Amino acid sequence: MTAASKDADWTELMRAALAGDSGAYRQFLLAVTPYIRSVARKRCATYAADGEAEDVVQEVLLAIHLKRGTWDPSRSIGPWTGAIIRNKIIDAFRRRGRRRIDVPIEDVMDILPAAEQTSEISAREIDTLLGQLKLPQREIVRSISLDGRSVQQTAARLCMSEGAVRVSLHRALKTLGALYRRGTDED
Amino acid sequence: MVHSIAGVQMKTDQFVELLSGDAAPPRTLQSVLILAGAGGAASAAALFFAAIGFRPDIAEALGSPRFLFKFVITLSLAITACVAAARFGRPDGQMTRKAFLLVIAPALLLCSALVELFALPESQWMPHLVDHNARFCLTLIPLLAIGPLGCFLAALRHGAPSNPGLAGAIAGLAASGFAATLYAANCNDDSPLFVVTWYPMAIVLVSFAGYLIGRRVLRW
Numbered sequence A: 001m002t003a004a005s006k007d008a009d010w011t012e013l014m015r016a017a018l019a020g021d022s023g024a025y026r027q028f029l030l031a032v033t034p035y036i037r038s039v040a041r042k043r044c045a046t047y048a049a050d051g052e053a054e055d056v057v058q059e060v061l062l063a064i065h066l067k068r069g070t071w072d073p074s075r076s077i078g079p080w081t082g083a084i085i086r087n088k089i090i091d092a093f094r095r096r097g098r099r100r101i102d103v104p105i106e107d108v109m110d111i112l113p114a115a116e117q118t119s120e121i122s123a124r125e126i127d128t129l130l131g132q133l134k135l136p137q138r139e140i141v142r143s144i145s146l147d148g149r150s151v152q153q154t155a156a157r158l159c160m161s162e163g164a165v166r167v168s169l170h171r172a173l174k175t176l177g178a179l180y181r182r183g184t185d186e187d
Numbered sequence B: 001m002v003h004s005i006a007g008v009q010m011k012t013d014q015f016v017e018l019l020s021g022d023a024a025p026p027r028t029l030q031s032v033l034i035l036a037g038a039g040g041a042a043s044a045a046a047l048f049f050a051a052i053g054f055r056p057d058i059a060e061a062l063g064s065p066r067f068l069f070k071f072v073i074t075l076s077l078a079i080t081a082c083v084a085a086a087r088f089g090r091p092d093g094q095m096t097r098k099a100f101l102l103v104i105a106p107a108l109l110l111c112s113a114l115v116e117l118f119a120l121p122e123s124q125w126m127p128h129l130v131d132h133n134a135r136f137c138l139t140l141i142p143l144l145a146i147g148p149l150g151c152f153l154a155a156l157r158h159g160a161p162s163n164p165g166l167a168g169a170i171a172g173l174a175a176s177g178f179a180a181t182l183y184a185a186n187c188n189d190d191s192p193l194f195v196v197t198w199y200p201m202a203i204v205l206v207s208f209a210g211y212l213i214g215r216r217v218l219r220w
Helices: A003-018 A022-044 A050-066 A078-095 A125-130 A135-145 A151-157 A162-186 B012-020 B029-052 B065-088 B098-119 B122-130 B134-156 B164-184 B192-217
Strands: none
Touching (some): A003 A022, A003 A078, A050 A125, A135 B012, B029 B134, B065 B098, B065 B164, B065 B192, B098 B192
């Protein structure tokens, strides 16, 4: 796939996502992940293990999620995605005690994806942060991610309305973003 | 206390499932900034009409080009800074292409001051420049800017600025554009020589406050 057609694909997916298509949104996130991983692993290679790169990948994905309202749908999504990745990778490494790191300004569309043999690698940091959530939120997060239940199934299991589960999930993700930020500020 | 949610670690595709469960479209930064502009204008106007008010000779002043040109300058500052805030609140907002926008208001101000230097005899320069309202200018503009600055900073927390301090400073510029517009309707010093001397001092003060607060609260 060429850089231009990839950018066009991602832009289409995110436009559909912002119009309320959650399937397109999932597809978008899955499509971007290998590229984020590629950048993260390059930065981590001289510094830490693969699990750490996966921590960074998840932090970047969360930032994309929480800040997607700042993307202007009339533009292509490549430069925006690249800017989020760059900003968050700097934050992630700063939190790990590196004062200054250089993240070269590379076009995300020119990066080669890194997806091989990484699907079994899990992240550790997110697990610790999710553990700081309050109980109903933690249970919802666990049910949807680790147990693979849908929002509907989770609602039924916890005897909550679907709307309440969605609100709670949204708050949980915002809290997660704040927990990451707190770690960066302390440094 | 820190728990592990499952003792099992989360894989990234499981995390993606979690994120796509929260797929409801978010508010756009632009819509939040428009709300902030309306809220900021309302709060500053409320303070203005409650405590400050128009100058007594407002009806005659409306016929004076010097009086009216103050609004050309302050409104162009308010508008260009709002556009810049929408730009710098985004992670891919670049200094390069839209930066010329922020030059418009200072350029208008400097031109008007130059014209005034030619229009007035030299003996009149200092009286027009110093005049009696300088102290009000330096206190009322920052005071009127507090509400709008709070609104713009709150809105930019929905943003993702690559440079939080800069985004905060631009929020300060936009807020002082609103404040200066209202203050100009109260102040009876209309000479561009007065405006060019005192207004920028007040505006820089507000922007610097925006910079300091932005560095702290606009990180994401």
